[in-house]
Amino acid sequence: xxxxxxxxxxxxxxxxxxxxxxxxxxxxxxxxxxxxxxxxxxxxxxxxxxxxxxxxxxxxxxxxxxxxxxxxxxxxxxxxxxxxxxxxxxxxxxxxxxxxxxxxxxxxxxxxxxxxxxxxxxxxxxxxxxxxxxxxxxxxxxxxxxxxxxxxxxxxxxxxxxxxxxxxxxxxxxxxxxxxxxx
Amino acid sequence: xxxxxxxxxxxxxxxxxxxxxxxxxxxxxxxxxxxxxxxxxxxxxxxxxxxxxxxxxxxxxxxxxxxxxxxxxxxxxxxxxxxxxxxxxxxxxxxxxxxxxxxxxxxxxxxxxxxxxxxxxxxxxxxxxxxxxxxxxxxxxxxxxxxxxxxxxxxxxxxxxxxxxxxxxxxxxxxxxxxxxxxxxxxxxxxxxxxxxxxxxxxxxxxxxxxxxxxxxxxxxxxxxxxxxxxxxxxxxxxxxxxxxxxxxxxxxxxxxxxxxxxxxxxxxxxxxxxxxxxxxxxxxxxxxxxxxxxxxxxxxxxxxxxxxxxxxxxxxxxxxxxxxxxxxxxxxxxxxxxxxxxxxxxxxxxxxxxxxxxxxxxxxxxxxxxxxxxxxxxxxxxxxxxxxxxxxxxxxxxxxxxxxxxxxxxxxxxxxxxxxxxxxxxxxxxxxxxxxxxxxxxxxxxxxxxxxxxxxxxxxxxxxxxxxxxxxxxxxxxxxxxxxxxxxxxxxxxxxxxxxxxxxxxxxxxxxxxxxxxxxxxxxxxxxxxxxxxxxxxxxxxxxxxxxxxxxxxxxxxxxxxxxxxxxxxxxxxxxxxxxxxxxxxxxxxxxxxxxxxxxxxxxxxxxxxxxxxxxxxxxxxxxxxxxxxxxxxxxxxxxxxxxxxxxxxxxxxxxxxxxxxxxxxxxxxxxxxxxxxxxxxxxxxxxxxxxxxxxxxxxxxxxxxxxxxxxxxxxxxxxxxxxxxxxxxxxxxxxxxxxxxxxxxxxxxxxxxxxxxxxxxxxxxxxxxxxx
Numbered sequence: 001x002x003x004x005x006x007x008x009x010x011x012x013x014x015x016x017x018x019x020x021x022x023x024x025x026x027x028x029x030x031x032x033x034x035x036x037x038x039x040x041x042x043x044x045x046x047x048x049x050x051x052x053x054x055x056x057x058x059x060x061x062x063x064x065x066x067x068x069x070x071x072x073x074x075x076x077x078x079x080x081x082x083x084x085x086x087x088x089x090x091x092x093x094x095x096x097x098x099x100x101x102x103x104x105x106x107x108x109x110x111x112x113x114x115x116x117x118x119x120x121x122x123x124x125x126x127x128x129x130x131x132x133x134x135x136x137x138x139x140x141x142x143x144x145x146x147x148x149x150x151x152x153x154x155x156x157x158x159x160x161x162x163x164x165x166x167x168x169x170x171x172x173x174x175x176x177x178x179x180x181x182x183x
Numbered sequence: 184x185x186x187x188x189x190x191x192x193x194x195x196x197x198x199x200x201x202x203x204x205x206x207x208x209x210x211x212x213x214x215x216x217x218x219x220x221x222x223x224x225x226x227x228x229x230x231x232x233x234x235x236x237x238x239x240x241x242x243x244x245x246x247x248x249x250x251x252x253x254x255x256x257x258x259x260x261x262x263x264x265x266x267x268x269x270x271x272x273x274x275x276x277x278x279x280x281x282x283x284x285x286x287x288x289x290x291x292x293x294x295x296x297x298x299x300x301x302x303x304x305x306x307x308x309x310x311x312x313x314x315x316x317x318x319x320x321x322x323x324x325x326x327x328x329x330x331x332x333x334x335x336x337x338x339x340x341x342x343x344x345x346x347x348x349x350x351x352x353x354x355x356x357x358x359x360x361x362x363x364x365x366x367x368x369x370x371x372x373x374x375x376x377x378x379x380x381x382x383x384x385x386x387x388x389x390x391x392x393x394x395x396x397x398x399x400x401x402x403x404x405x406x407x408x409x410x411x412x413x414x415x416x417x418x419x420x421x422x423x424x425x426x427x428x429x430x431x432x433x434x435x436x437x438x439x440x441x442x443x444x445x446x447x448x449x450x451x452x453x454x455x456x457x458x459x460x461x462x463x464x465x466x467x468x469x470x471x472x473x474x475x476x477x478x479x480x481x482x483x484x485x486x487x488x489x490x491x492x493x494x495x496x497x498x499x500x501x502x503x504x505x506x507x508x509x510x511x512x513x514x515x516x517x518x519x520x521x522x523x524x525x526x527x528x529x530x531x532x533x534x535x536x537x538x539x540x541x542x543x544x545x546x547x548x549x550x551x552x553x554x555x556x557x558x559x560x561x562x563x564x565x566x567x568x569x570x571x572x573x574x575x576x577x578x579x580x581x582x583x584x585x586x587x588x589x590x591x592x593x594x595x596x597x598x599x600x601x602x603x604x605x606x607x608x609x610x611x612x613x614x615x616x617x618x619x620x621x622x623x624x625x626x627x628x629x630x631x632x633x634x635x636x637x638x639x640x641x642x643x644x645x646x647x648x649x650x651x652x653x654x655x656x657x658x659x660x661x662x663x664x665x666x667x668x669x670x671x672x673x674x675x676x677x678x679x680x681x682x683x684x685x686x687x688x689x690x691x692x693x694x695x696x697x698x699x700x701x702x703x704x705x706x707x708x709x710x711x712x713x714x715x716x717x718x719x720x721x722x723x724x725x726x727x728x729x730x731x732x733x734x735x736x737x738x739x740x741x742x743x744x745x746x747x748x749x750x751x752x753x754x755x756x757x758x759x760x761x762x763x764x765x766x767x768x769x770x771x772x773x774x775x776x777x778x779x780x781x782x783x784x785x786x787x788x789x790x791x792x793x794x795x796x797x798x799x800x801x802x803x804x805x806x807x808x809x810x811x812x813x814x815x816x817x818x819x820x821x822x823x824x825x826x827x828x829x830x831x832x833x834x835x836x837x838x839x840x841x842x843x844x845x846x847x848x849x850x851x852x853x854x855x856x857x858x859x860x861x862x863x864x865x866x867x868x869x870x871x872x873x874x875x876x877x878x879x880x881x882x883x884x885x886x887x888x889x890x891x892x893x894x895x896x897x898x899x900x901x902x903x904x905x906x907x908x909x910x911x912x913x914x915x916x917x918x919x920x921x922x923x924x925x926x927x928x929x930x931x932x933x934x935x936x937x938x939x940x941x942x943x944x945x946x947x948x949x950x951x952x953x954x955x956x957x
Contacts, residue, residue: 074257076257077257077334080333095794096304099303102625110857134799137772141772141900
């Protein structure tokens with residue numbers, strides 16, 4: 001808590017319309033909707049299918065995720081939150097990125113890609129343990145989707161390297177290779 | 184002589200003039216001393232003002248909020264649900280929206296004028312939003328002014344409680360830009376005409392007040408300036424003495440010399456006493472607005488602002504809840520004063536005077552809207568914060584509570600307990616219950632019921648009532664056994680036959696089935712589905728009590744457990760909250776997330792102090808967890824929780840487990856869909872028997888909770904380690920049952936030793952509910 005004077009100063013600034021003195025990140029809520037044309041979302045509301053997500057080209061092997069059958073409608077919001085997480089991540093605000101992903105996870109808790117993204121953010125933050133566990137959680141929901149599994153094992157490899165577990169990292173690398181070779 | 188006398192007289196005059204000079208200088212000295220003393224005194228007062236005023240810290244109670252409400256495209260929008268949220272959040276239904284905190288219905292949805300609010304990850308600006316729905320789902324969200332289409336929008340969260348300082352002053356700090364100019368005008372009109380012109384004292388004002396009061400015969404105007412009133416409140420006692428009055432005047436002038444008018448005004452607006460709610464003192468216009476109108480100051484109408492300005496003169500005497508007539512005439516007097524001073528014209532003054540008071544029915548900003556949940560939040564906060572910080576620092580605490588789920592929970596408990604008492608001719612009020620609702624993937628506590636009276640803050644059964652959990656322990660036994668795929672799979676044959684075991688204390692324990700029947704050789708799957716005790720005890724003993732205790736600990740049981748065989752039938756006393764933690768781990772695929780009631784804590788200025796990051800632990804191997812989850816869905820589909828399948832609609836896949844203890848002293852149900860887990864306990868505080876099993880008691884409350892919130896059906900995602908048998912038919916409850924394909928893991932394909940060849944007849948005995956009420 002600040003002293004009263006500081007409070008006055010802040011309030012006076014606000015009163016003078018000088019709020020710009022208080023630096024804030026752009027709000028992630030509400031999130032502007034992405035240009036729909038760039039989001040391939042073929043099976044919305046029609047059971048399992050695949051869709052592209054923002055931040056990856058449709059040709060990238062990482063670009064696909066299963067739609068969760070049970071949350072047919074939440075896709076648009078989840079995509080927007082993912083996109084907002086990507087943006088926050090690009091500006092170095094991993095905390096905001098993680099918050100956006102967690103918000104999306106509340107809507108689609110069994111969306112493997114969201115768990116992968118959260119693992120990636122933790123990796124970025126050098127929280128090796130969480131990166132490792134979250135990638136494992138994503139694996140358990142990936143339903144054998146090789147593209148997601150590859151991403152997760154890459155995260156696991158780096159997380160293990162981060163903790164100094166070189167043997168484990170090598171094993172993870174091997175798993176990536178196997179998956180890339182279609183095994 | 185003459186000379187002498189003249190000399191004498193000269194001497195005398197010199198002496199007297201010396202005397203005069205001496206006395207003059209004495210006087211001067213004294214005056215200098217007095218001036219010095221005065222100056223020293225004034226400097227001392229100035230020093231006091233300087234240090235105390237600037238160093239003054241208002242005690243601001245922490246404000247505790249529910250989770251903000253996300254509205255997103257695709258969301259199921261039971262109209263009543265959003266209505267409830269809007270109402271609970273003090274949004275007013277209006278035909279036309281003029282400002283934040285209002286909404287109206289449109290043909291296919293709502294238009295809402297959202298309030299601005301700061302969350303740790305950004306600000307939401309106030310603005311109008313169209314929420315369009317079709318087929319019960321939100322289809323479009325548009326920000327009206329910009330025309331921008333949005334996928335998700337966040338509504339400001341509901342205030343659910345406060346943590347008050349020891350002296351019980353309630354205060355909601357406002358900044359000058361939060362204060363409507365009308366309020367300041369009203370205040371100046373009745374309290375301090377010349378505020379922006381005087382130097383702290385207003386002699387003309389004193390005379391004018393005297394004159395006006397004399398003329399009107401009422402106490403229309405006060406003689407003290409706002410600055411004097413502030414000084415009195417800040418630094419001085421309430422006693423009416425001359426010294427105090429002089430001090431007040433000097434300090435008022437000093438304050439004016441040191442600080443800007445607006446600084447003084449703002450301090451006044453936040454300091455002034457404006458009401459009392461039992462022990463809670465209402466200080467400042469921010470909290471008064473909340474207390475009397477249940478709305479932020481910026482949303483008040485002009486007549487309401489005039490009333491608040493009028494209360495300064497005597498908040499108890501003009502208390503609008505107790506003396507509405509007095510309050511009304513005081514308000515109108517304020518409006519008249521404003522008219523007289525040119526702040527209002529005759530017509531608008533009349534329009535405002537014609538309005539009724541419209542004080543909120545119940546005082547706003549009261550503590551403990553949901554005392555049971557708040558108790559959990561308080562305990563969690565005390566792990567990281569000192570009590571003093573929570574009481575004084577104006578923290579903003581965002582919790583995980585979903586108020587609409589909490590309301591459903593409270594209603595379900597109240598309704599169902601009364602119904603059960605009536606149906607079973609039990610004494611009304613004899614039953615009690617407790618429930619915990621958790622979001623599975625992040626461990627957030629959505630709602631918590633500590634007893635049948637949601638308003639009572641007393642004994643919190645969800646947190647503190649530790650009761651034997653009965654069959655709720657079984658999934659952990661089966662999970663442990665299934666961790667040894669070379670020894671157990673779902674088709675393993677168990678002997679559901681009598682046994683007696685010598686306990687460590689020398690006594691002999693002879694467990695029994697609920698129906699006092701032995702069922703002979705049964706599959707592991709059937710034993711779980713029908714909650715057979717004897718087969719479970721044998722399975723548990725063969726799996727090893729220590730192994731099972733390890734599983735319990737990994738799942739989140741945080742107290743030591745004795746390795747007695749009776750543990751296998753749930754002879755361990757746990758609170759619903761602990762059970763919720765353990766089931767969260769299974770429901771979340773083996774990933775434990777510590778249950779959590781606090782999302783974020785922000786300081787008084789909106790800067791984040793603490794944020795609860797999602798941290799997960801892989802506590803249990805996902806393969807046996809998957810098999811256990813599969814079994815628990817079968818419990819709902821075919822077993823002891825079968826009634827749920829009918830009450831929540833066909834095709835609703837849920838996982839669950841009933842629990843009943845000796846003589847039905849405790850009735851439990853643990854169940855979950857895709858995102859929500861709920862644990863419910865039902866019993867009596869005096870621990871006497873009840874007529875209820877888990878299925879006929881706690882499960883009915885659970886069902887009442889889940890029905891209106893449209894729980895999402897459970898999708899089980901199988902790990903890569905899972906394989907499936909071919910289609911099998913299985914001897915099940917003495918009948919042939921087409922069990923379909925059965926999941927397993929490991930290299931050994933389960934052998935169907937209880938295979939049958941006879942025709943499956945669904946009408947034969949499978950669905951006799953009386954077999955399953957365990």
